[in-house]
Amino acid sequence: MARNPHPEVTERRILAAAKKLFAEKGYDKTSIQDIIDKLGDLSRGAIYHHFKSKEAILERLNTDDWHASQALCDEIAKRDDMNAMEKLRSLFANSLGDAAHLALVKATVPFFDDPATFTANMRFWSTELPKNFEPLIEEGQLDGSIPTEYPREVAQLLALLCNYWLMPCFFPATRTQLRYRLQCLATMLDALHAPVFDQHLIDLATDGMMAFAGDGSGSAAEQQDGGGTSPVSDAH
Numbered sequence: 490m491a492r493n494p495h496p497e498v499t500e501r502r503i504l505a506a507a508k509k510l511f512a513e514k515g516y517d518k519t520s521i522q523d524i525i526d527k528l529g530d531l532s533r534g535a536i537y538h539h540f541k542s543k544e545a546i547l548e549r550l551n552t553d554d555w556h557a558s559q560a561l562c563d564e565i566a567k568r569d570d571m572n573a574m575e576k577l578r579s580l581f582a583n584s585l586g587d588a589a590h591l592a593l594v595k596a597t598v599p600f601f602d603d604p605a606t607f608t609a610n611m612r613f614w615s616t617e618l619p620k621n622f623e624p625l626i627e628e629g630q631l632d633g634s635i636p637t638e639y640p641r642e643v644a645q646l647l648a649l650l651c652n653y654w655l656m657p658c659f660f661p662a663t664r665t666q667l668r669y670r671l672q673c674l675a676t677m678l679d680a681l682h683a684p685v686f687d688q689h690l691i692d693l694a695t696d697g698m699m700a701f702a703g704d705g706s707g708s709a710a711e712q713q714d715g716g717g718t719s720p721v722s723d724a725h
Contacts, residue, residue, distance in 0.1 A: 554593050577626070
């Protein structure tokens with residue numbers, strides 16, 4: 490078989506096809522054969538030449554997603570037409586409104602059953618992710634938009650609670666319960682003089698988190714109780 494002169498192109502095609510299928514069908518219901526069928530011109534061997542497993546594809550997609558989110562964070566941080574609070578809210582709005590990102594999060598949830606994976610993610614949420622928020626909070630102290638006395642603690646609070654406590658797969662909730670949870674977070678942040686979660690973000694987070702949990706009960710604006718939910722079997 491002739492050597493592929495552009496393996497990176499094939500790799501990107503595999504990743505794009507898998508990402509689309511994971512979003513449409515879910516990670517668990519997508520097979521390597523589905524990816525082959527989606528591409529149309531690659532064999533199983535060609536797929537495995539680039540990625541040893543479906544899990545390896547997901548790991549690469551998550552890595553790429555993280556790099557993209559970091560690039561967006563850097564881009565927003567450099568803007569001079571926003572104050573720090575607006576930048577921080579923009580970061581959350583972009584993440585919560587990104588269906589492809591949420592689909593990858595959903596695809597990764599089953600791997601949290603592994604204690605080592607769960608511990609590694611908790612360590613990441615508590616030590617690395619706050620580094621995205623703390624500089625903006627400190628900037629907000631200077632421009633007056635985030636007059637908190639606790640920049641590091643607010644950054645840690647946002648990273649841990651948004652990635653763990655707000656996730657219905659870890660803490661099952663109906664739509665109404667999740668909304669109360671978000672309002673509770675907003676109240677805590679208000680008390681710390683860092684009112685990041687305004688009504689728009691509460692609405693967006695309710696929709697995003699409940700869609701992630703598999704609840705099809707309508708938009709947050711309806712403020713309906715969507716019934717009980719159980720931990721999701723697919724996530725990030």
